[in-house]
Amino acid sequence: MGDMSTQGPQRQAPVTGPDRPAANRPQRGRWSNAHAFAALDLGTNNCRLLIARPQGEGFAVIDAFSRIVRLGEGLAASNRLSDAAIDRTLAALRICADKLKRRNVTLARSVATEACRRAENGAEFIARAYAETGIHLDIISAEEEARLAVLGCHALIEPGDDPALIFDIGGGSTELVLVDTAGPVPRVLDWHSAPWGVVSLTESAGGGDGREGRLAAYARMRALVAESVASFAARLPRDVGRPRLLGTSGTVTTLGSVHLGLSQYDRSAVDGLIVPAAAMRRISADLAGMAVNERAGLACIGHERADLVVAGCAILETIMDLWPAERIGIADRGIREGILRRLMGAARP
Known part of the structure; x- marks a missing residue:
């Protein structure tokens, strides 16, 4: 896998709640009017969204969402995502889609992990999610999942x-x-x-x-x-x-x-x-x-x-x-x- 990133060292900025100014906010500069960035992680159990703007060497969170959706419930026995699990997950993704629009997010990435990797109908679910919510989910490999997790927490x-x-x-x-x-x-x-x-x-x-x-x-x-x-x-x-x-x-x-x-x-x-x-x-x-x-x-x-x-x-x-x-x-x-x-x-x- 090699180095996790080509960027220099970054410090995690203090996380602030939605719409609250970050403590010791730097002077307004070229990033003062920056658009929001978003990351969505759809796992086997949870659907998590984070929306942030750059701040200093890190970022400040302006909105977030997390819900236990249990997308992979029953997958071990059937090798398929169940209708109930898909419905729960789509409901969560609709909330995420609304937040992305309201926060004027212009650059986002949404990823899906093990449940969609393993399920026979994983690709069908990805297509339906895009059709119904506008969110395009990338099914990432286990290696990339590990890489992203390390990049996010190694500090x-x-x-x-x-x-x-x-x-x-x-x-x-x-x-x-x-x-x-x-x-x-x-x-x-x-x-x-x-x-x-x-x-x-x-x-x-x-x-x-x-x-x-x-x-x-x-x-x-x-x-x-x-x-x-x-x-x-x-x-x-x-x-x-x-x-x-x-x-x-x-x-x-x-x-x-x-x-x-x-x-x-x-x-x-x-x-x-x-x-x-x-x-x-x-x-x-x-x-x-x-x-x-x-x-x-x-x-x-x-x-x-x-x-x-x-x-x-x-x-x-x-x-x-x-x-x-x-x-x-x-x-x-x-x-x-x-x-x-x-x-x-x-x-x-």
Whole structure:
């Protein structure tokens, strides 16, 4: 894969809410009347949109949207996107299309990942989405998905000289990227895409009656993930003095929120958070033994994530097994931010 970008180092600007001025906004210059840029990431579980304008070396967010659509629900059994999942996703894309128009976005990129890569009717869905919403979705490869995620979040890697591992736990797959951070932008040393995400793994191995049944299901999930990353694990260097680990996904941001005991999700508290690996393992073990309604009762999990979070924990623990870092960095940024950096880099005068 090589370097993640041809651009120089960029610092993530403070993120501001819609229509709110950024703190310490620079003097108005050649970018003062810049058009808005947009990035849309349609995954197996979520539909996420980010609209931003350039600001300094980074960007300021002017609008955003995120909705759990579960596009890949049932895909493992049927190899097709279901009518219900398509309808939910199209409803979300219509909201995104409206935001793109209202924000006068002139340069955007929209991508679709594992669910559309895997589904027999993925191309049909892409065509229908364009016909009904005007949004053209590119089905990107797992390699490009990994590249964009790294470009979007690498600024949060802890300082160090040894290689770092960045991972993105999705709904239908998990991307792992080993990077060298010695230069101004990370250089990819190796990467791997595992065919398990929180949706696909839950549908294939989740469930279980009673605490013992739930823990047995958790063990099955761990075993499936371990098998799928075995070849990558065998290639990882063994002489790393201080392994560094950075995760970007709903799983790690959710577990970070649980670690902090937040009553509701707070991006400013979670993005950039460093959590001891032992604490993440304790939380994962606790959640794996809980019933769905118990997990749903936790403020930062709720009903939408209660049935999927355990699969995320199984993937996370397996990653910690193969790359035994003492601390885990958490990024609430990834593919969308990577897309925006590329778009803005290409458009700068």
